[in-house]
Amino acid sequence: MRSGACRSIRWRHCVRYIDRPLQRPLNDAVDYSNRFSTDWGESEPSQLGRMESMTMNDGAGNEIGNEAARVLDPSRLIAHVEAATGLNDWGTPEFRTALDQLCASAIDEADLEGAALAGFAATIERLLTNRLRLYADRAAFPEIATQKIVAPLIVTGLPRGGTTILHGLLAQDPAARSAAKWEVDCPSPPPRAENRANDPRIAISTAAVEAIPAAFRAMHAMGATLPEECNNFFMMAFRSPNFGATANLPSYMRWLIEDADMAPAFEFHRHFLQHLQAFAPAGYWVLKAPPYLWWPEALFAAYPDARVVVTHRDPADVMPSNASLIAYLRGYTGTPDPLAVGKEQVGHWRTGLDRMHRYRSSGAHSEQFIDTYYTDFVSAPMGVVATIYDRFDMTLSNEARDAMTRFLAGNTQGKHGRHDYQAETFGLSRETLHREFGDYIAAYAIPTR
Template identity: 30%
Template structure:
C-alpha cells in the first residue's frame, strides 16, 4: 500500500461490481468471509505498489461482477442447474511436477474435456454474444498479452496460451477461496485462513461453473472433465466428496527441484503488484506451506487409497504419451487410436512452442538442498 492509495474496502468493491453490471443479487453471502480476510491481508501485508493496487482493485471488482452474472444467468436459464458435469480426474501435486504437461495431454483426448484459458477468464457470455464467444476470446488474447508484458519472464517458466487448457483454480478465484491469491501477493494471513477453512461451498460453486461451461458448449456432451491445480491438494477430501467417482491423479517430483521452481514463478507473478518482492520470504513461505500440505494429504490418502493414481515426473519426461495412456487405463477409459493421435499431435505442437529454459537455484530463495530434503523426507521416502 502506498501513501497515495486508499485501502481496499469490501463495501466499495461490492458497490462497484453492482454498478458495473447493473445487477444486485450475489446469492448466498458466504463468500464475504473469504473476501474480507483477503482484503484485510492485501491492505496490511501485500505492500502493493500504486499500479498493483489499481490492478488488484479492478480484478476483485471483475470477480465480484462474475458472481453477479452467474446468478443472473442461472435465473434466466434454470436448466443450467440440471447439467451434470462428470469429473473423471483431478490432477494435483506440488507445482512444477509435470502436472501441466499431463493435463494438456489428457485434455487432448477426445473422451475428455477441460477448462480453457479464455473460459476461466470470461466464463459468462456477454450480452448479445454469439455461440462463437468472439468478444470473450478477443479480450482473453489481449489480457494474455498484457499479463506477459507485465511479467516478461513468466512465459519462460510456464507456457501460456489464451485458448489452451488452463487450471480451473482460476474459476475458484471467484469464491475468494483460492491459492491464486497467496501466489500473486504476499498475504500470509490469508494463507493461514485458507488452509484451515472448510472449502465445501467453494467447490460447490466450482461445480456450478462447470455446469455453465458445459451448457454453453454442446460439444462437451458425453465428455468427462479433467481438472488440474495444486490448490486441490489443500482440499482433497472436499474434492473427492464434490466430484463423486473422480480419481486424484497426483504428480510427483523431488521437492528439491519443485519448491524453488515454484518460488521462481511466484516471484515473477508478484512483481506485477509490489515493488517490494522478497525472494527469501517467498521461498520460506512456500517450502513451509507445501511441507504442511503434504503431511495433511498423507492422512487423507490413507483413508481413501483407491481414489488415487500416481505419476512420476521422470516418467512424464521420458514417455509422456505412455503415461497419459496409463492414466486413461486407471480411469477405466481405455485409450484408443484417436487418443494416441491426439497425444502425438499435442506433443509435436508443444515441442515447437516451448519457450526458453527456466533458470533458478534454491539459494535464490533462502533454501538449501539439505533443508528441503529434511523437511520433505517423509514424502520422498514414500513417493519418490
C-alpha cells in the same frame, strides 16, 4: 510494518474487464472488445527488489494504509459492481467471508499503493462482475442448474511438478472437456458448442496472453485455448492461492490453508462447470490444481466419484522453481524477500503433501487415485497416459492418441524460453529440501538426484 517509501509500479493485469450490462439473449452476437484491456506494459517487474522508487515524507505509510482501506473496502467494491452491472444475485453469500479476509490481508500486509493498489482492486471487481454475470445466466437459463458433473479426472501434485503439461495432454481427448483460458477470463454468456472453436473471446484472450512478458510465459505455459487450472475458478469464490501468488498476504494464506471452509468454493466450482457445460457438453471434465493437496476432504465431498491423478517430482527441483515464480509475480506489487518466499513455499507445500498423505493413508477413496512420476512422464508421456487410462478403465481412442501426440509436438519444454533461477537465492538447497521432504520422498519412492 510499512516502509514509508512509495514503490512506483505499473501494474500488469493481463485481462481486465470493463463493466457493461449483461448480454441477452444467448444466441445474439456479443461485442467483447470493451470487456478486455491489456496493461502489462513493456518493462519487466522489478523482481527481488529491483524496483523504481521514490522517497516520500514521514507519515506516508499511514497515508498508504488509509488509501488501501478505502479502495479495498469490500462493501464499496460490491456496491460499485452492483451499480455498474445492475445485478445483485451473488449466489450463495459465503463468498463475502473470503472477500473480507482477502481485503483485510491486502490492506494490512501487502503495502499496495498507486497503480498496484488500483490493479488489485480492478482484479477483485472483475471477479465480482464475472460472478454476478454467471449467476444471472444461471437464473436466465434453467438448464444450467440441471447439469450433472460426472467422475471428473483431476490432476494434482506439487506446483512445477508437471501438472500443467499432463493436464493439457489429458484434455486433448475428444471425449474430455476442460475449461479454456478464454472461458474463465470471460465466462458470460455460456459458451456454445457450435461456435466454441471460433468464439470472439478467443482472439481477445489471445491478444491479452501475447501482451504478457516473455519472462513469465517462459515460467508457465499460457494460451487462450489451453486448459485453465481450477485456482482461477476458485478466485471467483475468493478462496484461491492465486491472490497470495501476486501479493504478500500471509494472514489470508494462513486462513485459506488452515481455517477456510472450502465447501462454498467447491459449490461455486460445480456451478462454474455446469455453466460451461450447459451448451457445450462434456463427456467428462479434466481439471487441475496443485492446491487440491490441501483440501482432499472437500474435494471428495463435492465430487465423490472423482478420479485423481497425483504427480510426483523431486522437491529439490520443484521448490526453487516455484519460489522463483512467486517472487517474480510479487515483484509487480511490492519488493519480495526471496528468503521469506522460499521458507513460505516450503511450508505451504509440506502441509499439502502431509494432508493428502494422511487422507490417502486412511484408505478413503483408495481406488480413485493413481500416482505418476515426472521422470516417467519425461521419458514416455504417452506411457503415463496409458497407465492412467488403464487405472480408471478408460478407452484411449486413436483420435485421442493422435491429438495428444500433436499436443506434445507443439508444446515442448522451453518453447517460450528458459526459466533461470538459483535455489540459493531463496535459501534453498538440495540437501535441505531432501531433509524437509524426507517423509514424502520415502513414502512415494520419489526419484532424487
